[in-house]
Amino acid sequence: MIIVAATDFSTRSHRALRQAGLLARARRAELHLVHVVDEDLPADLVHMEECEAQRVLTEQIGSMPELPDARCHATVIRGHPFDGILRASAAVGADLIVMGAHRKQFPRDIFTGTTIERVIRGGKYPVLMVNNEAQRQYERVLVPVDMSETSADAIRFGLSAGLLDDGATLLHAFSPVAKRRLLSSGASSDIISGYVDSERHGTMEEMSAFLVANEFGPHRWSLRVDEGLPMQVIARAVAEKRPDMLVMGTHGRSGLLRALIGSVTEEVLRSVNVDVLIVPPTRHDLRPPKVATAASSEA
Numbered sequence: 001m002i003i004v005a006a007t008d009f010s011t012r013s014h015r016a017l018r019q020a021g022l023l024a025r026a027r028r029a030e031l032h033l034v035h036v037v038d039e040d041l042p043a044d045l046v047h048m049e050e051c052e053a054q055r056v057l058t059e060q061i062g063s064m065p066e067l068p069d070a071r072c073h074a075t076v077i078r079g080h081p082f083d084g085i086l087r088a089s090a091a092v093g094a095d096l097i098v099m100g101a102h103r104k105q106f107p108r109d110i111f112t113g114t115t116i117e118r119v120i121r122g123g124k125y126p127v128l129m130v131n132n133e134a135q136r137q138y139e140r141v142l143v144p145v146d147m148s149e150t151s152a153d154a155i156r157f158g159l160s161a162g163l164l165d166d167g168a169t170l171l172h173a174f175s176p177v178a179k180r181r182l183l184s185s186g187a188s189s190d191i192i193s194g195y196v197d198s199e200r201h202g203t204m205e206e207m208s209a210f211l212v213a214n215e216f217g218p219h220r221w222s223l224r225v226d227e228g229l230p231m232q233v234i235a236r237a238v239a240e241k242r243p244d245m246l247v248m249g250t251h252g253r254s255g256l257l258r259a260l261i262g263s264v265t266e267e268v269l270r271s272v273n274v275d276v277l278i279v280p281p282t283r284h285d286l287r288p289p290k291v292a293t294a295a296s297s298e299a
Helices: 011-027 043-063 082-093 108-112 115-122 149-160 179-184 188-214 231-243 254-261 263-269
Strands: 004-005 030-037 072-080 094-102 127-130 139-144 168-173 222-227 244-251 275-279
Touching: 004 011, 011 030, 011 072, 011 094, 011 127, 030 043, 030 082, 030 254, 043 072, 072 082, 072 263, 082 094, 082 115, 094 115, 115 127, 139 149, 149 244, 149 275, 168 188, 168 231, 168 275, 179 188, 188 222, 222 231, 231 263, 244 263, 263 275
Parallel strands: 004 030, 004 094, 030 072, 094 127, 139 168, 139 244, 168 222, 244 275
Antiparallel strands: 127 275
């Protein structure tokens, strides 16, 4: 496994490097520490920045407790942050990019996104955004799913990378389509509750069928089906379960529409205070999910 850990030498990046080091050591992975120098600076200043960045990276490899036992490489590259990270990742054939949560610069980020969002939009690499202190093992993992192939891809990567284990919670949001009509028609609360419970039960059966179809072993997970919009359901589950990490698939949409209205993935990245693993589709299947009310990303 090859892991790229991007750093701008901030406290946020420091946490990401430590987490990347723990992941690399546990998996005997190759770890590349990457810093991007702004190529728009004057040439002599760029050279000075490169030399200083190389010195700091080398120093961190030797002094950070999580790094000395890992197979570490220091890389300094010129460019814009997101582009440099993607080029460095392509050069080494990265399996995972680890980054800290980046500062948001409004109003620019409303339209272009933060560095980590732009790296995710590249659509080629799973990206782990580290919000908290480094953890040797993610013990409480929440996986919002929409039962699409992209959700299956996210679970497969999480399992193969050793980031998902038995006991993870799979979360799905559903919207009982006829509930509003029943409310407006004056139906009794018992009738409405019975209808919602029936829809919930049907969705739970769909979840079990999704797990069986993808050979995930339906009995190894904790399944949770909540009524509501995807982001509302995710936020509520995060507040209640306090997970160490979220694992989400992304549908790989791009363009002006996505830049303007965002996605569930981007809402999660900007609002939750837990580590988030975002996994792009591996089959280039960008069709809409089978269940339109799913609690997953639309990135």
